[in-house]
Amino acid sequence: MxxxxxxxxxxxxxxxxxxxxxxxxxxxxxxxxxxxxxxxxxxxxxxxxxxxxxxxxxxxxxxxxxxxxxxxxxxxxxxxxxxxxxxxxxxxxxxxxxxxxxxxxxxxxxxxxxxxxxxxxxxxxxxAVALDAAVVGLYGNEMGAGLTPPWTESAGDHESKKPIVILGGSSSVGSYTIQLARLSGFYPIITTASPSNEELVREYGATHFFDRNLSGKQLKAAISKVTDRPIRIVYDSISLPETQLVAWELLANNGTLVLTLPASVKEDEGKGRKAIHTFGYPHVPQNEELYRSSWAMVEKWLSEGTIQxxxxxxxxxxxxxxxxxxxxxxxxxxxxxxxxxxxxxxx
Ligand SMILES: NC(=O)c1ccc[n+]([C@@H]2O[C@H](COP(=O)([O-])OP(=O)(O)OC[C@H]3O[C@@H](n4cnc5c(N)ncnc54)[C@H](OP(=O)(O)O)[C@@H]3O)[C@@H](O)[C@H]2O)c1
Missing domain, CATH: 3.90.180.10 (Medium-chain alcohol dehydrogenases, catalytic domain)
Structure with missing residues (x-):
């Protein structure tokens, strides 16, 4: 046997x-x-x-x-x-x-x-799983926002000084998305979680923290005091119907909402906003090059503390x-x- x-x-x-x-x-x-x-x-x-x-x-x-x-x-x-x-x-x-x-x-x-x-x-x-969901959600040309991966040769300071909102920063997917957003140069990096996890999300690299229980309107008002630039990327790590509504409320015209679960918000033609359901799974043909290049970085990211x-x-x-x-x-x-x-x- x-x-x-x-x-x-x-x-x-x-x-x-x-x-x-x-x-x-x-x-x-x-x-x-x-x-x-x-x-x-x-x-x-x-x-x-x-x-x-x-x-x-x-x-x-x-x-x-x-x-x-x-x-x-x-x-x-x-x-x-x-x-x-x-x-x-x-x-x-x-x-x-x-x-x-x-x-x-x-x-x-x-x-x-x-x-x-x-x-x-x-x-x-x-x-592995949560980092892949963060990688594809931000950088995937398919099932993602298609941003330029900051570790590739063509990368410049693409997202520098652009705001990003990451709902659910203390979740596993949220934590890696915050860290990649920092690598991409986003600023401010705004996230939500329970108050008990504020310190944790700041350790990952969030620059601004808000209580996950704020309504979409309250969060929008709070964020408007942090930045007056349009929010063109929202990554909703949680993607429940209620967090998707909050995310949609925050997203500027022509912006992209990245979701970890299927969309319950409806894309709107007038404002040009997109809602993309990502899928962090390297054993599929989509985004093959992206996965190969990100997996080639994992040991270095961990040893240098780029990714915690x-x-x-x-x-x-x-x-x-x-x-x-x-x-x-x-x-x-x-x-x-x-x-x-x-x-x-x-x-
Ligand atoms: N599409 C994909 O490829 C993919 C990959 C991985 C995961 N997922 C999905 O993504 C979701 C998250 O997965 P995960 O592994 O990251 O989960 P997780 O780490 O188990 O999530 C737990 C965290 O979620 C936070 N949370 C729950 N409801 C929240 C809300 N309304 N607002 C803000 N934060 C909230 C909690 O934050 P506090 O304790 O701070 O309140 C908790 O720390 C799951 O639905 C999972 O199935 C999808």
């Missing part, structure tokens, strides 16, 4: 999670086999379980989870920049052999990065701890941290 590992599987569409045994896969060309030390949880994981959303997962039993950090065990053909023993983080895929909620996974080398010695597996596991990973909370009970963690995410009980599981601690 091939070597086995423990995995948390979703038994069927909208079914339950169960601890199970699976074979450890072998890496194909361009892939790595990674022993997972830390796997972070994302809201999409409970949404897939509850609703089977968007057909992202088509085969059951399914292994979920997309945020991976671990140690390279085996290197597939053609991979030159990684070796056995490297500490890495990666963006998983909605395919059982490339998912996070298990003890071993394959990763795609192009969407894997080395973890600098300054970061732990836990902090590194918080990066999220704060995290480690869940008890290995893979089984994920079940309760997802429930907490669903109930909105997680604030300013990413939940992280340790698959190797599974009993």
């Amino acid at each position: 091939s070597p086995q590992q423990k995995a948390l599987v979703l038994t069927q569409k909208q079914g339950n999670f169960e601890l199970s045994s699976r074979s450890i896969p072998s890496p194909g060309a361009g892939q790595l086999l990674v022993k997972i030390q830390s796997a972070a949880l994302n809201p999409v994981d409970w949404k897939i379980k509850d609703t089977g959303i968007l057909g992202l997962v088509t085969h059951y039993p399914a292994v979920l989870g997309s945020d991976i950090a671990g140690i390279v065990e085996e290197v597939g053909e053609g991979v030159e920049n990684f070796r056995k023993g490297d500490r890495v983080l990666a963006h998983g895929k909605y395919t059982n052999d490339l998912a996070a909620f298990q003890q071993y996974t394959l990763t795609v080398a192009s969407f894997t990065a080395k973890i600098p010695s300054s970061e732990s597996f836990d902090s590194a596991a918080t990066v 990973p999220n704060k995290y909370e480690v869940l008890p009970n290995g893979l089984e701890g994920i079940i309760e963690g997802l429930e907490r995410l669903k109930l909105g009980q997680v604030s300013g941290v990413k939940l992280v599981a340790h698959p190797q601690e599974t009993q």
Whole structure:
């Protein structure tokens, strides 16, 4: 029998999670086999379980989870920049052999990065999914605002002194969007969160903080005291119908609203405003070059502190701890941290 590992599987569409045994896969060309030390949880994981959303997962039993950090065990053909023993983080895929909620996974080398010695597996596991959503939302020519990535050769001071509003700055996606906005030169960087997270969002680089409970009108009035320049980019990390309405209220003519969930606001011809649903997932043909170039920067960004990973909370009970963690995410009980599981601690 091939070597086995423990995995948390979703038994069927909208079914339950169960601890199970699976074979450890072998890496194909361009892939790595990674022993997972830390796997972070994302809201999409409970949404897939509850609703089977968007057909992202088509085969059951399914292994979920997309945020991976671990140690390279085996290197597939053609991979030159990684070796056995490297500490890495990666963006998983909605395919059982490339998912996070298990003890071993394959990763795609192009969407894997080395973890600098300054970061732990836990902090590194918080990066992939939310950073990709921030990258594509701001810089994607497809599913994004199409801004010039500040790390490319053609980049100049494109967004310098332009304001940006990022709703939900203490969320994982919001935190990375703030940090990229700073890299792009936006100013002021205005964000919303609970008052208890004001210090956190300022650490990420927000220059102005407002309480998430302000109405659209109140927020607009407050922002008008910070800048008189038109707000042409609003990134709504939360994208619930109510935050989309706030974002729409703030957005100037010809501006772009970036959303992490489908649009509930209606684009208007007269004002030329766009609402774009982004999708941070590198395993699709759209934005391929952008993903390759951003993933090539991740190790440097982390080691130089350009990108600071999220704060995290480690869940008890290995893979089984994920079940309760997802429930907490669903109930909105997680604030300013990413939940992280340790698959190797599974009993
Ligand atoms: N399209 C994509 O590619 C993509 C990728 C990743 C995530 N998503 C989606 O994006 C959303 C955010 O994901 P995430 O992982 O960043 O979430 P998260 O970190 O789990 O979000 C928790 C945070 O949301 C904040 N929040 C909740 N409601 C808010 C509101 N009305 N205004 C401001 N902040 C609010 C809370 O802030 P306070 O505690 O400070 O109040 C909390 O810190 C989810 O719906 C997720 O499914 C989409």
